[in-house]
Amino acid sequence: MAQRNNAATEKDADAHGGGVQSVDRALQILEILARDGDAGASEIAEEMGVHKSTVSRLVGSLVGGELVRQNSERGKYQLGFGVLRLASSIPGRLSVVREASDILERLAAEYKETVNLAVLRSNYAVNVDQAMGPSSLATYDWVGSLTPLHATSSGKVLLAALPVDERDQLLKKVGLPARTPRTVTNRAELEKQLLEVSRQGYAVVHEELEIGLTAVAVPIYNHLGNVIAAMSISGPAFRFTPEDDPGLIKGLCEAGLTISARMGFRRR
CATH class of the missing domain: 3.30.450.40 (GAF domain)
Structure with a gap:
């Protein structure tokens, strides 16, 4: 129950923050993956101090934008080719x-x-x-x-x-x-x-x-x-x-x- 309440609280905070908090957290996820090479949702959530469902929701959006991909063998997340595409234009x-x-x-x-x-x-x-x-x-x-x-x-x-x-x-x-x-x-x-x-x-x-x-x-x-x-x-x-x-x-x-x-x- 406490975990569900925490996740709901985080979702409400994102909504009231106009999505800014979600953007900050998404950037933090990208930084973690860039630093470590790969990481699971639980590992990311623990480091960020947020609920796993919050990380899963954000990672889902990043996967949709090809900024993150999931390793099919290990189930962990890595930076996707979308990051390379964006970076190559800089x-x-x-x-x-x-x-x-x-x-x-x-x-x-x-x-x-x-x-x-x-x-x-x-x-x-x-x-x-x-x-x-x-x-x-x-x-x-x-x-x-x-x-x-x-x-x-x-x-x-x-x-x-x-x-x-x-x-x-x-x-x-x-x-x-x-x-x-x-x-x-x-x-x-x-x-x-x-x-x-x-x-x-x-x-x-x-x-x-x-x-x-x-x-x-x-x-x-x-x-x-x-x-x-x-x-x-x-x-x-x-x-x-x-x-x-x-x-x-x-x-x-x-x-x-x-x-x-x-x-x-x-x-x-």
């Missing part, structure tokens, strides 16, 4: 430039330096957006500029994310020309740096592209966990020393993950 509508724009502006204002967003195109790091900090000494517009991958912080982030064979082909094609006396032109040394970039999650360069210019960059991920861009902060070497400011590197890394989340990436 990446094409997302623009990393649009999703990152306000964060670039915020970082430029906070750290008072130049912030750039770059992608890998035609064997170069191509800057596709930029925000200037109030203390920036330079007024150079990097947007559209093709910069060498091996001599820039963004380039090293993009290189580090490439499969080894793809990176090898690319570097054999473009070489490692020196842009300044500090440019890394030794392949073994570069590979060592790229391993460190992968390990620590960011890249720092000191005067490798231009004398007097220091930069630090972090990766931007898409919904598949692939690196699709790099975001950097650069400034004059005499005052900009990222390694001496852990807060800056941490802030840049968090900002990169925020943009990545907007692109569909989920932290593990």
Whole structure:
């Protein structure tokens, strides 16, 4: 009797809430299935703290919309192909430039330096957006500029994310020309740096592209966990020393993950 009353109470609450509670619970069910792979109605109901009949009713609607399917052998529920159909329409509508724009502006204002967003195109790091900090000494517009991958912080982030064979082909094609006396032109040394970039999650360069210019960059991920861009902060070497400011590197890394989340990436 108590269980029937609880189920009735939940149904009444859904009705009075205009269906909002049902939507919230349906989303919670999808989250549980995404996390666990599969689950039975009783397991879901226990975790959500609701009656099994409530879960069965909601799952029935999700099954009807092909968002959930039932495993015929085990009787448990799994995410359905409808989720994949919906998700596949998202990446094409997302623009990393649009999703990152306000964060670039915020970082430029906070750290008072130049912030750039770059992608890998035609064997170069191509800057596709930029925000200037109030203390920036330079007024150079990097947007559209093709910069060498091996001599820039963004380039090293993009290189580090490439499969080894793809990176090898690319570097054999473009070489490692020196842009300044500090440019890394030794392949073994570069590979060592790229391993460190992968390990620590960011890249720092000191005067490798231009004398007097220091930069630090972090990766931007898409919904598949692939690196699709790099975001950097650069400034004059005499005052900009990222390694001496852990807060800056941490802030840049968090900002990169925020943009990545907007692109569909989920932290593990």
